[in-house]
Amino acid sequence: MLMANLIPVAKSVGVNKMVPTISIPYPLGDPATPKEEQYKLRYHRVGVALDALTAEISEPTLFKTKI
Incomplete structure (x- = not known):
């Protein structure tokens, strides 16, 4: 999991x-x-990053942020 500006x-x-x-x-x-x-x-x-850590994924995923 990575929090990044350069997606x-x-x-x-x-x-x-x-x-x-x-x-x-x-x-x-x-x-x-x-x-x-x-x-x-x-x-x-x-919070989004913590949710990403526990999410089950099958391919690379970009987690959206609302703010």
Whole structure:
């Protein structure tokens, strides 16, 4: 499982579970936003990643994020 900003690179190296992140320098947040918004964003992304870890898959899968 990989949380990554560059999903095409993750796919090309054979990652089986992928969760998209925000940006390269700040993968789980945006320092230009208020702390409350950052918390929601990070909480959501980590939750998606935890769900990805327990998900049964049969092929490489990109897990969608809502935020």
